[in-house]
Amino acid sequence: MARITAGVATSHVPAIGAAIDNQKTGSDYWRPLFAGYEASKRWMAAHTPDVVILVYNDHASAFSLDIVPTFAIGCADHYAPADEGWGPRPVPTVEGHPELAAHVTQSVIEQDFDLTIVNRMDVDHGLTVPLSLLFGQPKAWPVKVIPLAVNVLLYPPPSGRRCFELGKAIRRAVESFDEDLNVQIWGTGGMSHQLQGPRAGLINSPWDNAFLDRLIADPDGLSRVPHLEYLREAGSEGIELVMWLIMRGALHERVAVRHRFYHVPASNTAVGHLVLENAP
């Protein structure tokens, strides 16, 4: 039987990818950020799963305004890094897991979550920066990936509650897959940031840290926070954090924190990172 063993949360700032791709991780600016991921990389090397269900948002790369799916799951066997305007990132092609993806899709739709099915798409920094942060710069990614793209660009995104419940449905789906697979689920994006208007540069460290506390210990309560609070307190792009609730919903009610990290700034953004395992 397949099982979800752990969850990872991390921001997916494009400048982090550029720092990795341009060998700047040791600079004074970037060293503290990458130091915060060293323990997680060691943990990941010892706990590399077979498959990662990677929850992220597409940043106008695969999806234009022609079609805007709220939840879109990748069922393809591979995904190419997207050209976001400066050429594709020099990272490996992402290998999918079409069999598990098809199983999860059917199961989750039968649990009343109407996912959009994607059989071809490129993946942007939202998906590849987290892989780089946890796996570095390998020739091939050491895991298969099932992309789960969530609309958080065009308001309204799905509610935190809906995301949390989707996570639970994904867990049930994975646990009903016959093959013996070690699966992780990652939630990405955030934390507080605003990339537009005179309020750009907004960071709210107390709110972010309270979010991390509640994601660990009170995810059910956290899932009831309305969008308006994210927009006011964490900035217009801070709403990405609802995606972390999908990850959390797929884990057990009680989790063990293997790693926690918070850093300001990465470019315009507060970076948050958690490694969570299901508590025994």
Added chain:
Amino acid sequence: MALEKPYADIPSTTIFDLDQARKGYHLNQFCMSLMKAENRARFKADEAAYLEEWPMTPEQRRSVIARDYNRLISLGGNIFFLAKIFSTDGKSVQHAVCTMTGMSQEQYAQMMANGGRPPGAN
């Protein structure tokens, strides 16, 4: 009955909702076209001519040429679509974002290094 927009009073912030997306549809789709290298080359060679190919408003076209990102946001642009313009220019997100704040890049970078802009009156 009109939908409530409780986010409308967040200071200095435009939420990219469906009304904004409708206003900015062609502007944002123009931005998407810059994901192809050959389109970037054509745009750089003659911006005004390239923009004429898209059914945008004259004000949207002028604001693209002026790289007036606050104006583009108010005209229905979304920052992740507009990112294709400043990526084409070879500019970073931080460079483009700070132009919307009235701060120099140095001042803005210093504010971020000091922990960012406090949420303040919101």
